[in-house]
Amino acid sequence: MTGKAKAIGANFSGTNSSNMECEALHRDFVIPDDEIWCNWTFDSILCWPPTKASTMSRLRCPQLNGVDTRNFVEKRCGENGSWEGKVGELSPPSGWTNYTPCFTPEMMLLLQKLYTGSEDLANARIDIAAKTRYLEFVGLTLSLTALLVSLSIFCRFRTLRNTRTRIHKNLFVAMMVQVVIKLTLYIDQALSNMNAYDQQYSIQNTPILCEGFYVLLEYARTAMFTWMFIEGFFLHNKVTVAVFTETSGYQMYRVIGWGYPIFMTAGWTVVTAIYYHPSKCWWGYNLTFYFWILEGTRLAMILFNCGFLLNILRVLIIKLRRSHMTETEQIIKAVKAVLVLLPLLGITNLAAMSEAPLDKSILQFALWSYITHFLTSFQGLFIAFLYCFSNNEVRSVVNRTISLYFNKRQSSGSGCQPHRIVSTIDVEATEESPTGCIRLCCCRGSISSLERANTCRTDL
Known part of the structure; x- marks a missing residue:
């Protein structure tokens, strides 16, 4: 097995057999007289049967992450009856297994970038990725809590019911669905890795259920970006178009916000199911060209929102110049407006959509990893804080309700x-x-x- 394959193999779960099972399977085999054979061996993933010298043994690729089970693994028995190693490298008694044909092209490209440089650098990159998962878990949990509280406030008070807050509520729901699915998958993976339950019952090892989770996740993500686009469109029209009213177009917004992602996700699902053939759970689907059916439309929505933001900023600057503020105060106001709108319009997701710099220095990869995961996982918390908890109208209504409660007591x-x-x-x-x-x-x-x-x- 190559060094690249070893890294993936170390993370494989649910191997086909164990060393003892392999021995029990082939212990009764008797080598024919006057012939040279390689003995059975277990390479930590597959059990290889006794093989005649100077021949190649082939087995079907195992059902593991990033593997195409239509292909075959190869292992060669040498002339002297021992398993051959990789040319130019020392190999263990079990020899070298060529798992390269098993990996999908997307996985091979990822491995090549991951192992750019030494193996120590690759291990450092893997360690950074593991640590950012903890950061992401904390951010998603806080975001879910903040979104639940914000949604409860918007639904509770009648005076907060207007087109703007209705759009906020739809965005919050889409974000919450995405966060819940992500947390469910992460918890399932963590429990499976800790052997908390039989791995065959985990989501990632359950056909159809696993793919269904990812289809629903991508639908929720597409809906989130669509509602972010609607947020930008609504705000842009309210600021720049004098005839625009708050009550106009909400029913159309709702149809577009939840209907458009259905068609996009359905199209991507059909294409992926037909043309992508990993062993299970569409593992690595986000690395494929087909994923741009969804990611391309999301990127287009963010770019439109960037245009809305620039035009809103232009109008704001014109209004600020007509006021009696100093130039410094005008700059501060404009910067605050931009910072407030960045998470709402989804522009902070641009970094996460860029390609991971796996083949760059450790510092570059660490900065990209921590920044992107921080922005995406804490995004719900930022939006809830900016557009609910710190909103003067919301705070006023909540404070009055609290005052009424204490007056009653x-x-x-x-x-x-x-x-x-x-x-x-x-x-x-x-x-x-x-x-x-x-x-x-x-x-x-x-x-x-x-x-x-x-x-x-x-x-x-």
């Missing part, structure tokens, strides 16, 4: 039974006075309704 504790304490939703919808004051009534004993209205009113 205080009134109950002082013996004043509230006649009708309502939430901010009902108050703002039905009982808000022209002056903006909310009236709460508390009564004592059997005072009549008229007396209660005249004597027990408290203006907040």
